[in-house]
Amino acid sequence: MRVALFLGCTVPVRATNYEQAFRRVAAEFGTEVIDINDFSCCGFPAKAVDRMIPLVMAARNLALAEREGVEAVVTLCNACTETLTETNHVLRHDPEQQEKVAGHLANLGYRYDGSMTVRHAARFLYQEIGLDRIRTKVTQPLAGWRIAAYPGCHYTKPAEIYEGFDRPERPISLNLLVEATGAETLELEGTCCGGGTLGAKEETALKMARMTLDQMKERGADAVALICPFCDVMFEQNQKKIERQVGVEYGLPVLYYPQLLGLALGIPREELGFSINRIKMDRLWQKLDAQAMRG
Amino acid sequence: MPEPLIDDQLDPSFRVQISQEKGGEKITRCFACATCTLSCPVRAVDDSFNPRRIIHLALLGAKQEVLESGFVWLCSSCYLCSERCPQDVSVTELMCAIRNIAVREGRIPAAYIAQLELLDKHGRLYEIGDFENKKRTKMGLPRVEEKREEVARILELVGATRYYRKEPAP
Ligand code: SF4
Ligand code: SF4
Numbered sequence: 001m002r003v004a005l006f007l008g009c010t011v012p013v014r015a016t017n018y019e020q021a022f023r024r025v026a027a028e029f030g031t032e033v034i035d036i037n038d039f040s041c042c043g044f045p046a047k048a049v050d051r052m053i054p055l056v057m058a059a060r061n062l063a064l065a066e067r068e069g070v071e072a073v074v075t076l077c078n079a080c081t082e083t084l085t086e087t088n089h090v091l092r093h094d095p096e097q098q099e100k101v102a103g104h105l106a107n108l109g110y111r112y113d114g115s116m117t118v119r120h121a122a123r124f125l126y127q128e129i130g131l132d133r134i135r136t137k138v139t140q141p142l143a144g145w146r147i148a149a150y151p152g153c154h155y156t157k158p159a160e161i162y163e164g165f166d167r168p169e170r171p172i173s174l175n176l177l178v179e180a181t182g183a184e185t186l187e188l189e190g191t192c193c194g195g196g197t198l199g200a201k202e203e204t205a206l207k208m209a210r211m212t213l214d215q216m217k218e219r220g221a222d223a224v225a226l227i228c229p230f231c232d233v234m235f236e237q238n239q240k241k242i243e244r245q246v247g248v249e250y251g252l253p254v255l256y257y258p259q260l261l262g263l264a265l266g267i268p269r270e271e272l273g274f275s276i277n278r279i280k281m282d283r284l285w286q287k288l289d290a291q292a293m294r295g
Numbered sequence: 296m297p298e299p300l301i302d303d304q305l306d307p308s309f310r311v312q313i314s315q316e317k318g319g320e321k322i323t324r325c326f327a328c329a330t331c332t333l334s335c336p337v338r339a340v341d342d343s344f345n346p347r348r349i350i351h352l353a354l355l356g357a358k359q360e361v362l363e364s365g366f367v368w369l370c371s372s373c374y375l376c377s378e379r380c381p382q383d384v385s386v387t388e389l390m391c392a393i394r395n396i397a398v399r400e401g402r403i404p405a406a407y408i409a410q411l412e413l414l415d416k417h418g419r420l421y422e423i424g425d426f427e428n429k430k431r432t433k434m435g436l437p438r439v440e441e442k443r444e445e446v447a448r449i450l451e452l453v454g455a456t457r458y459y460r461k462e463p464a465p
Contacts (some may be wrong), residue, residue, distance in 0.1 A: 009420035012439045013427050020434050035437050040418040040446045045410045048368075048394040049403065049455060051317055056449045097317070108445055115390045157374035158387070168378055192336040196371030199406045204369065207340035273434065 001118075001128060001162075003030040004070040006061065008080040009041050010229040017273025018076055018229065022121050024076075024271050035075070036064050042080040042086075055097060056104045058087035063105060063112035068108065072117040074124050078228035081120040082154035082161070083183035088114060089161040122227045122257055123165065126173040134180045134241050139183025139266040144287060147260070148221035149174040149185045150235070150239055152210070152228040153192050177257060178225055181264035186219045189213070195230035212240050213250050221228040223284060225260050227239040232256070234280055253279045263288065305356035312396065313353055319392030324382040325350050331376035331386045337369055344369045346376055346386050353393065362402055367393045403458050411459040415450055418443040 011019050026033050039061050043054030046146045062084060065073045075081040091098045098114075105112060119127070125134065151174040159168035166173050175185040194208030213235060216224060226232055236254035243249055255277055262272040274281065313319035333358050337398050338344050343350040344366055361367070367390045377384040398407070418441050421427075428438045450456050 007439065012431065012436075013421040013423060016436060018430060019435060023436070037440050038442050038445075040442050041414055041420060045407075045420055046450075046455070047391060048460060049398050049407055049411065050395055050453055050454045051391060053449065054454055057446065060445065060449070073365065104449065107452055116433060139414065153371075153373040153375075158377055169375070191339070192371050192373035192375070194336070194371060196373065197369055199338055200339070200365075200368040200404070204337060204341040204344070205371075208336055208371070211336075219429060255412055271435075 001072075002034065002070050003041075003072045003074045003124070004036050004068060006032050006039060006042070006065075006075045006080055006084070008075070008077045009045075009074045009143070012159040013234060015076070015229040015256070015276075017105075017259060017276035018232075018256040020271070020273040021256060021262045022076060024267055025125075025258045025262050025265065028139055028265055028267070029133065031111075031129070034068070034070060036068055038064050042075075042077075042206045044083040047083070052085050052087040052097075052100065052104075055087050055090060055101050058084050059091065059101050059105055059112045059226045060108065060110055062087065062114075062116045062118075065116050066112060070116075072119045072124070074119050074121050076121050077230070078120070078152045078154035079185050079230060080194040081118065082158075084118040086158075088116070088118060088206040118225065122151070122155065122174055122177060125269065126177055127262070131176055131180050132238075134177070134261070138181060138264045140264055140292065142260070142264050142288070143182050143291065145181075145183040145284065146222045147183045147185055148218055148219070148224045149177045149178045149257075150188065150193070150216075150224055150226050150231055151190070152226070152231045153196075155227065157230065164187065174225070174227060174257065181261055183264075186216075186221060188215055188219070193231040193234040194226075195228075195234050198233070205234070206238060207244050209238060210246060213239065213252065216252060217248075217250050221252060222287075223255060223260075223281070225255060225257045227257050227279065239262070239279060253277065253281045253284060255281075300352075300355070300357050304359065306358040307356045309356045309358040309361075310354050313389070313392060316392040316396055318385065318388035318395075321382070321384045322353065323391055325354070325384050326382055327351065328381060330379050330381060331384075334375045334379050336373055336375065337371055338403045346390070347368070348416065349393070350384070350389070356428070360401065361393065362397045365402075365404075367397065368404055379426070396460065398403070408459045411450065411455060412434065415459070416443060418446040419443050
């Protein structure tokens with residue numbers, strides 16, 4: 001399968017571990033991942049200003065992918081996923097907006113027929129690669145790792161635009177993907193990480209993140225597996241700050257799902273971007289090395 | 296106790312304005328059940344935020360209060376309320392509709408001005424220059440080029456440059 005990888009703003013600068021691990025894992029399954037140099041921001045940050053901005057920006061990105069003839073656009077960030085998917089949905093269901101967007105695109109020299117499939121990387125692994133193929137390629141099962149799988153809001157919501165994928169409020173696909181690596185998952189009540197509120201009121205956003213971190217810790221997580229760079233900002237990059245504010249210690253390593261999968265596939269950790277992860281993984285490395293020695 | 300809002304502070308056309316805005320069309324369907332507020336993760340940690348209250352202030356016509364208080368900017372866009380609302384009000388989209396109105400009426404938060412400037416300058420929220428690309432190359436990742444011209448052009452076409460460029464609206 002030939003797909004275009006949509007990086008967006010944050011991933012290529014701030015979450016290169018996620019990007020590197022996904023590319024590496026995709027190659028392992030024989031997926032041809034191409035880069036389209038003309039891609040820009042998806043448009044999400046400007047929706048609050050004027051919702052026409054993300055519609056035109058997303059449609060332009062999708063038009064580029066259509067022109068390239070790829071089978072799907074694979075996204076890494078939940079906000080990019082939502083914006084590109086929502087744009088397809090609006091263009092297909094709202095003729096008035098469709099006409100406006102088409103007019104702006106024509107002005108820029110583009111045309112978008114609305115045919116491009118958008119897939120979050122995790123959904124891509126779950127639906128296009130599939131759990132069976134993943135399981136057969138696992139050479140280093142992560143037995144005994146307790147993982148808090150955290151899909152984030154826009155992976156499945158708003159349900160209307162995702163056309164029946166997974167369960168909107170309590171998705172299970174990421175749990176199943178984590179379990180395919182041999183790790184265990186734990187039950188979490190899915191609450192928002194707070195990323196969307198960080199810019200408006202930091203104190204409130206950090207409290208939101210803390211609710212989930214508390215839950216993960218109480219339920220005995222060894223680490224968190226994420227699929228969105230905004231969730232990472234809250235749970236990993238702000239973890240120390242939250243610890244200082246509330247006087248607790250989480251010490252909870254946060255990694256991106258493709259990194260976890262990469263380890264289970266036996267890919268060397270140097271090729272999975274772990275130097276970027278901020279929270280010490282020592283305990284997990286010890287587990288892994290002990291497992292590897294036992295073979 | 297705050298003073299009650301009385302007639303001359305209310306603008307009955309506000310609900311019409313919202314229902315004519317993309318995303319705000321379904322505001323008058325709300326029957327005040329509070330499912331949105333009870334589901335809201337922002338509300339769970341910050342009781343100054345209350346989506347049902349915002350909706351009812353808007354329906355009442357308390358335009359100034361809704362726009363000035365800035366509460367609509369606290370919504371994290373998690374869509375939980377939208378999934379659960381029995382009247383399918385699309386509360387998340389409604390918050391966005393009110394944000395869009397606030398921006399047009401001169402109340403754009405500074406953070407969004409900064410983001411528009413970045414999009415205009417880099418085509419993305421983060422700069423990717425030689426420094427960033429060197430780091431990428433080290434990790435075996437392909438170079439990424441900035442594509443700002445077409446993004447800036449989109450901001451012009453949509454009429455958004457007036458929010459951050461010091462020039463009169465087109
Ligand atoms: S859940 Fe829907 S109907 Fe109930 S108060 Fe909120 S917007 Fe109104
Ligand atoms: S979308 Fe906004 S208002 Fe609705 S539950 Fe989430 S944070 Fe609250």
